[in-house]
Amino acid sequence: MTDVKTPPEPRTVVPVDPARRTEIDKQRVPMSARPYRLLALVKQDAVVRVQKEPDDTVMTWPHLLSIEFLAGALMSIFLLMMGLFVNAPLEALANSNVTPAVAKAPWYFLGLQELLSYFHPTVAGVMVPTFVLVGAALIPYVDRGNLAATRPSQRKTAVVLFSMFCALGLIVTFVGIFFRGPGYAFVIPYLNTDGLHFSL
Amino acid sequence: MSFLERVDQSIRRSVVWRSLFRQPYPNDERSRAYAVMNNVFLHIHPVRVRQHAVKFAYTFCLGGLSFFLFLVLTVTGVYLMFFYVPSATQAYSNILSIQSEVAFGLLTRNIHRWAAHLMVFFVFLHMMRVFYHGAYKPPREFNWVVGVVLLFVTLMLSFTGYLLPWDQIAYWAITIGTNMGGYAPLLNTPTKLILLGGLEVGQNTLLRFYVLHIMFFPLVAAIFLAVHFWRIRKDGGISGPL
Numbered sequence: 411m412t413d414v415k416t417p418p419e420p421r422t423v424v425p426v427d428p429a430r431r432t433e434i435d436k437q438r439v440p441m442s443a444r445p446y447r448l449l450a451l452v453k454q455d456a457v458v459r460v461q462k463e464p465d466d467t468v469m470t471w472p473h474l475l476s477i478e479f480l481a482g483a484l485m486s487i488f489l490l491m492m493g494l495f496v497n498a499p500l501e502a503l504a505n506s507n508v509t510p511a512v513a514k515a516p517w518y519f520l521g522l523q524e525l526l527s528y529f530h531p532t533v534a535g536v537m538v539p540t541f542v543l544v545g546a547a548l549i550p551y552v553d554r555g556n557l558a559a560t561r562p563s564q565r566k567t568a569v570v571l572f573s574m575f576c577a578l579g580l581i582v583t584f585v586g587i588f589f590r591g592p593g594y595a596f597v598i599p600y601l602n603t604d605g606l607h608f609s610l
Numbered sequence: 611m612s613f614l615e616r617v618d619q620s621i622r623r624s625v626v627w628r629s630l631f632r633q634p635y636p637n638d639e640r641s642r643a644y645a646v647m648n649n650v651f652l653h654i655h656p657v658r659v660r661q662h663a664v665k666f667a668y669t670f671c672l673g674g675l676s677f678f679l680f681l682v683l684t685v686t687g688v689y690l691m692f693f694y695v696p697s698a699t700q701a702y703s704n705i706l707s708i709q710s711e712v713a714f715g716l717l718t719r720n721i722h723r724w725a726a727h728l729m730v731f732f733v734f735l736h737m738m739r740v741f742y743h744g745a746y747k748p749p750r751e752f753n754w755v756v757g758v759v760l761l762f763v764t765l766m767l768s769f770t771g772y773l774l775p776w777d778q779i780a781y782w783a784i785t786i787g788t789n790m791g792g793y794a795p796l797l798n799t800p801t802k803l804i805l806l807g808g809l810e811v812g813q814n815t816l817l818r819f820y821v822l823h824i825m826f827f828p829l830v831a832a833i834f835l836a837v838h839f840w841r842i843r844k845d846g847g848i849s850g851p852l
């Protein structure tokens with residue numbers, strides 16, 4: 411078999427009516443003669459904006475990368491120090507027959523465990539976490555009042571509500587961490603010197 | 611020219627070096643742009659960024675550090691996996707021997723543990739900083755939703771890992787945690803059966819949590835992280851300035 415190459419079809423450039431050419435068209439190379447690939451279509455106003463020199467930007471190398479490097483380095487040192495000097499907890503082998511005096515969920519779920527002592531488990535264990543996650547995901551679609559407002563002073567309601575919610579979460583978590591002891595009963599930490607009933 | 615300078619130069623002029631780095635050390639604007647654009651790891655960034663976005667006090671590096679911790683956890687986690695079998699009869703003694711016999715085993719386990727707690731903490735803080743900047747507002751609504759998924763995945767990564775040492779803390783923390791989930795209306799027993807692979811925490815639970823911890827949730831996290839970072843670029847970079 412022989413490979414016969416068909417010659418490419420000649421391209422014709424249709425001339426544009428000079429009266430219809432806008433300022434941007436005049437800067438353009440005819441599409442058929444373009445020396446570049448088409449990467450994206452941008453709206454006209456975006457094209458105009460690009461032509462203005464952006465003056466509030468800095469080079470990623472070195473301005474952003476140096477900060478990232480420094481942050482990573484400091485974090486590495488911190489983790490190394492923690493790893494060298496503080497051992498991760500490990501207790502006795504798991505035993506389903508021996509309930510330890512203090513049994514707590516990991517700290518990020520301790521707020522929920524605290525709620526468990528006030529509400530029915532369906533509320534504290536299922537409805538609250540579902541509500542929190544779904545509610546959080548819905549925030550951008552609920553807060554539609556003033557979409558341009560980003561400064562806290564311009565959006566007091568949102569900031570106050572969110573802060574109250576965070577404070578509530580913090581309080582129940584703190585009570586769970588510090589003020590709950592054997593049998594999940596209320597205790598004052600360090601009283602009678604039995605220390606904190608908490609492990610990470 | 612000193613000896614060291616000559617060594618330096620002959621390295622930089624060698625065929626191997628030049629096959630690795632296509633341009634000289636980035637000193638001017640053009641080569642700096644290329645350095646970011648042509649590197650597979652750096653090209654996650656745009657070539658230029660807006661000035662306020664690189665200020666520490668805007669992002670506090672919280673998102674970036676969450677991601678850094680994720681990477682640390684991946685590396686230390688892979689190392690720990692070499693010495694750990696998810697079996698109710700072996701897991702605990704594996705941990706003991708990691709701590710006493712494996713080279714840098716104790717250090718690796720400690721770092722893995724502390725980095726995990728810190729990641730959960732930083733993701734919470736990152737979410738708060740995003741909220742207070744109103745950075746979830748258009749066009750960033752969807753990236754906030756992706757973020758909520760990432761928060762959930764981060765919590766699940768930490769929670770599933772918590773069981774693996776198979777000690778008393780692990781066993782009872784997971785018992786309490788999964789008990790709470792077992793109160794889903796109508797679905798209580800099925801939910802618990804699915805979570806635990808039985809009616810109480812046991813061998814099935816350990817295997818389930820292990821697979822979720824080392825495979826499923828890391829993959830889900832990687833996918834959503836990719837979307838998260840891609841969206842930051844597509845949404846026009848970091849929000850602000852305030």
Ligand code: HEM
Pocket residue numbers: 669671672673674675676677680733736737740743745746750753754755756757758760761764835838842847848849850
């Ligand atoms: C594994 C967890 C996460 C990682 C690694 C991560 C990473 C990042 C990074 C590196 C940025 C760039 C700016 C910055 O560092 O602040 C960012 C921005 C952002 N993140 Fe996350 N994120 C995570 C979780 C979340 C969560 C939980 C939310 C919210 C629910 C969220 C919402 C956002 C939004 C909306 C932006 C854009 C902010 C802006 O433009 O100012 N992310 N994320």
